[in-house]
Each structure stands twice: as structure tokens, then as C-alpha cells.
Amino acid sequence: MKPFEYERLENTHDLSAFANGRYLGGGTNLIDLMKHQIETPDVLVDVTRAGMDTIEERDEAVFIGSQVSNTNLAAHPLIRKRYSVLSTALLSGATQQLRNKATTGGNFLQRTRCQYFYDTKRACNKREPGSGCDAMNGLNRFHAILGESENCIAVHPSDMAVAMAALDAVVLTRKPDGSERRIPAADLHRLPGDRPELDHVLEPGELIVAVELPGEPPKLQAYRKVRDRSSYAFAVVSAAVVLDVEDGQMRNVRIGLGGVAHKPWRAAKAEAVLEGQAPDTALFMRAMDTEMADATGHGHNDFKISLAPRVVVSMLKELTGLGEN
Amino acid sequence: MYPLNLTVNGTAHDVEVDPRRTLLDLVRETLNIKGPKKGCDHGQCGACTMIVNGRRINSCLSLALTHEGDEVTTVEGLADGKELHPLQQAFVEADAFQCGFCTSGQLCSAAALIDEIKEGLPSVVTGEDPVELSDEEIRERMSGNLCRCGAYNNIVEAIRSAAGDQR
Numbered sequence: 226m227k228p229f230e231y232e233r234l235e236n237t238h239d240l241s242a243f244a245n246g247r248y249l250g251g252g253t254n255l256i257d258l259m260k261h262q263i264e265t266p267d268v269l270v271d272v273t274r275a276g277m278d279t280i281e282e283r284d285e286a287v288f289i290g291s292q293v294s295n296t297n298l299a300a301h302p303l304i305r306k307r308y309s310v311l312s313t314a315l316l317s318g319a320t321q322q323l324r325n326k327a328t329t330g331g332n333f334l335q336r337t338r339c340q341y342f343y344d345t346k347r348a349c350n351k352r353e354p355g356s357g358c359d360a361m362n363g364l365n366r367f368h369a370i371l372g373e374s375e376n377c378i379a380v381h382p383s384d385m386a387v388a389m390a391a392l393d394a395v396v397l398t399r400k401p402d403g404s405e406r407r408i409p410a411a412d413l414h415r416l417p418g419d420r421p422e423l424d425h426v427l428e429p430g431e432l433i434v435a436v437e438l439p440g441e442p443p444k445l446q447a448y449r450k451v452r453d454r455s456s457y458a459f460a461v462v463s464a465a466v467v468l469d470v471e472d473g474q475m476r477n478v479r480i481g482l483g484g485v486a487h488k489p490w491r492a493a494k495a496e497a498v499l500e501g502q503a504p505d506t507a508l509f510m511r512a513m514d515t516e517m518a519d520a521t522g523h524g525h526n527d528f529k530i531s532l533a534p535r536v537v538v539s540m541l542k543e544l545t546g547l548g549e550n
Numbered sequence: 551m552y553p554l555n556l557t558v559n560g561t562a563h564d565v566e567v568d569p570r571r572t573l574l575d576l577v578r579e580t581l582n583i584k585g586p587k588k589g590c591d592h593g594q595c596g597a598c599t600m601i602v603n604g605r606r607i608n609s610c611l612s613l614a615l616t617h618e619g620d621e622v623t624t625v626e627g628l629a630d631g632k633e634l635h636p637l638q639q640a641f642v643e644a645d646a647f648q649c650g651f652c653t654s655g656q657l658c659s660a661a662a663l664i665d666e667i668k669e670g671l672p673s674v675v676t677g678e679d680p681v682e683l684s685d686e687e688i689r690e691r692m693s694g695n696l697c698r699c700g701a702y703n704n705i706v707e708a709i710r711s712a713a714g715d716q717r
Contacts, residue, residue: 456693
């Protein structure tokens with residue numbers, strides 16, 4: 226690790242001294258990246274003891290402190306009951322040891338697990354802008370099929386963020402100048418374009434303080450993760466699906482996809498096809514075909530273009546009572 | 551160097567540490583407590599598992615300085631004097647290890663697992679009902695501890711047996 230100064234944030238009132246600092250939550254990804262010298266902060270600001278560790282229900286919304294651990298969030302009775310898609314997504318990720326340490330804010334800001342990003346001997350535009358992308362013609366089985374650019378085909382690795390996107394969660398931040406922002410979870414991360422080194426839209430020194438969940442999410446919820454091992458593996462493809470069915474029609478349909486893009490992918494085109502319609506398997510398939518119209522494979526990951534729709538169609542059938550498969 | 555106070559296996563320590571020092575390196579190299587092992591040093595194998603304030607973590611991915619005031623338990627803290635912890639006894643009886651390198655991490659993980667079940671913490675295979683300690687639950691909850699000797703079946707048996715005796 227490169228030497229750095231260590232600071233401990235006592236509260237979130239004044240961040241003005243930390244504009245050039247790197248915030249440390251659970252550290253389960255950042256410390257690893259520092260060992261690899263992929264991340265080399267000069268100042269590390271430990272934010273785990275700054276009072277951002279509660280889950281509160283108020284004003285018809287639920288507020289999750291950014292330093293609530295993945296374990297505590299997944300186990301909270303309110304989350305288990307009303308936001309089961311989020312609990313399942315959290316428990317689908319990592320291991321108990323990692324979930325005990327990993328935080329809500331840090332889960333959003335974890336970086337890709339693209340092996341070319343980690344291997345400092347290989348070309349990676351995300352790690353070293355302008356150096357090229359060895360994943361493009363390399364082992365890209367885990368890589369993106371939607372929204373990628375010629376510069377980067379890495380995927381965001383989070384399960385939690387996929388559920389947060391489907392739930393229309395809002396990320397609450399505070400900047401060093403004291404101003405605050407509300408960022409929809411689905412808009413927190415960005416597509417690679419020609420700046421693949423930027424994972425998200427946060428500015429330097431901008432801190433995730435909390436996450437807000439809408440008080441009345443859709444009632445039918447599911448999270449499914451397709452992976453190479455039954456535990457402790459990143460998603461090949463994952464999906465968070467939430468919706469209501471009222472008078473035989475689907476309402477508030479929201480679909481988040483993981484493992485397919487540089488960000489948790491909201492399948493907005495599919496949602497639009499489904500909204501207000503009666504549940505129907507052929508319709509489900511048409512909706513996901515619409516979503517995948519622009520998908521492109523890069524060789525080893527071509528199978529995701531048909532896998533992702535099959536996962537979502539299967540989930541929709543199960544949720545709407547059209548049968549399991 | 552920065553000052554740090556923490557308690558390991560019931561003993562308070564007052565040390566000066568480099569901010570780059572992980573909890574694992576502090577415990578092994580500074581405090582000379584060698585039970586926790588450095589397997590992969592990247593949070594993938596679980597050999598470094600310690601229990602901090604009642605929750606198991608990968609000590610290799612945690613900076614020592616972030617543990618000011620914390621209560622840390624390593625495998626050395628499980629036994630009661632010369633009396634083995636029930637899990638240690640069960641591991642011996644079930645032949646739950648060969649080379650033993652992962653065992654200290656397996657034991658810390660399993661000790662925390664039993665407490666998590668009592669606390670009612672869910673895993674991804676837990677349904678809506680209260681948590682039952684099925685083999686499926688044990689396997690899911692122990693997935694962060696790798697064993698290259700492949701003693702998994704006996705590890706599951708040892709945990710099931712020790713947890714059953716404690717209930």
C-alpha cells in the first residue's frame with residue numbers, strides 16, 4: 226500500500242476539510258484495491274463512526290444511514306417485510322464476513338471486478354485512461370451487453386444496487402461546500418462512454434449520507450441471481466423485479482438488471498411494454514425482446530443476451546401466478 | 551504512527567500503528583497472536599476470520615486503526631483455559647480438517663454463525679420462518695471459508711453437532 230494519512234470523521238456537519246480525501250466505509254473493496262495499488266489515496270477518511278448507522282421510518286419513507294452494514298440492512302424487520310427484494314439482493318452478495326463489514330454507501334461505490342481492471346499488467350481504460358481495453362477481445366464472459374462503449378465493457382458488480390434501482394431509491398449526499406443532493410439510485414452510476422474511469426456522478430469529497438426508500442413500494446417483489454457457484458460468486462446475470470397487479474393489470478412495473486452493464490440497468494423499455502397490461506407470457510417475452518434490441522455480445526458473453534430475458538420472464542411468470550419455471 | 555487501543559481475547563492493548571497495518575497483521579506480527587492465518591490476504595479465503603464486537607469479519611481487509619476500542623476474538627479466545635470450545639471438540643471428533651491452515655478461520659466463523667442463528671439473522675436460503683440450522687444453512691453461511699483439503703462434509707457435521715449440543 227502507498228502511505229496515506231488517516232482521518233476519522235466525527236459527524237457529517239462539516240466536510241470542508243475532506244474535499245481531497247477518499248472516504249472509507251467497510252473497506253472490503255477499497256482496502257483490497259489499495260493493496261493492489263489500483264487506488265492510492267493520500268488521505269483516507271474513516272466515516273464509519275460519524276452517526277450514519279440507523280434505519281428510520283419517517284414522513285412516509287424509510288431512511289437508511291450510509292454506514293448501516295449489509296447484514297443489518299438485510300435483517301431489519303421492515304426491510305424483510307416491505308422491501309424483500311432488497312433483503313434478498315443483499316443476502317445474495319458476498320459472504321457473511323464481508324456483509325458484516327460492508328456498508329450501504331460502500332456497496333454502491335464498490336468498483337468493477339473485471340479481471341483486467343485488477344491485473345495491472347493488462348490494458349484497462351478504467352484503471353489507466355487511454356491504455357486500451359484487454360477485456361474487449363479477452364475473457365469477457367462476465368462483461369457488459371448493454372450501454373457499453375468501445376473503451377470499456379466492465380459491469381458494476383453490486384446486487385444491492387440493482388434492487389435499489391428497481392425500488393426507486395434515492396441516494397442522499399452532502400458536498401464539502403455543505404450543499405446536498407438527491408440522486409435517484411438508478412442515476413448514481415454512469416455509462417462508460419469516453420470516461421470509463423468515472424464509475425458514478427459523485428464529485429470529489431461528496432459523501433453518501435443516507436438512502437431513502439419510498440414508503441409504499443410495489444407489493445410483488447423478487448430478486449434472482451444467476452451465478453457459477455451457489456454461494457459467494459458475482460452475478461453472471463441478476464434481476465430485481467417489482468410490480469403490483471390491480472384488477473388484472475400490471476402496475477408500477479420496475480425491472481433492474483445486474484451483471485449486464487456499467488451500472489445497475491433499469492429495463493425501462495420493457496417496463497413500458499408491460500405497464501397497464503394483463504400478465505401474459507408472450508407479452509413478457511416481447512417486453513424483454515424490446516429491451517434487448519440494442520444488446521451486443523463480445524464473444525464469451527453472447528449468452529447473456531438470451532439469458533437475461535429468460536430470467537426476467539421466469540420471474541414475471543412466478544410473481545403474477547402464471548406458473549413457475 | 552497513530553495510537554490505537556483495542557482488546558484482543560480479553561487483554562487490552564495500547565499500541566502505535568502505521569495506518570497501512572491491517573487488523574490481521576497487527577494481531578499476528580505486532581501482538582504475536584498467530585492463530586489467525588494469512589491465506590489470500592484479499593478477503594477471498596476466510597483463513598483470517600476474527601470476531602469483532604460479536605460479528606465475524608475478514609481481518610485482512612480491515613485497517614487496524616479502524617478498530618479503536620473494539621473487542622476482538624481470535625481462535626485463541628474460544629477455548630476456556632485448557633478446555634476446548636465445543637466447536638473445537640466437535641472438529642476433532644468429526645475429523646473436520648487435514649492440514650489445519652483454514653481451521654482457525656473456520657472455527658471463528660462457525661462460532662459467530664451459531665450466535666447469528668440465535669439472533670435470528672437470515673441468510674439467502676432462509677425462508678419467512680425462523681432460522682433452522684439445516685445443512686443448507688450451514689453451507690451457505692460458511693461459504694466465506696475455503697478449505698483446500700476439502701473437509702467440507704465433516705466441517706458441516708462438526709458445526710451441526712456443536713450447535714445442536716448448545717441449544
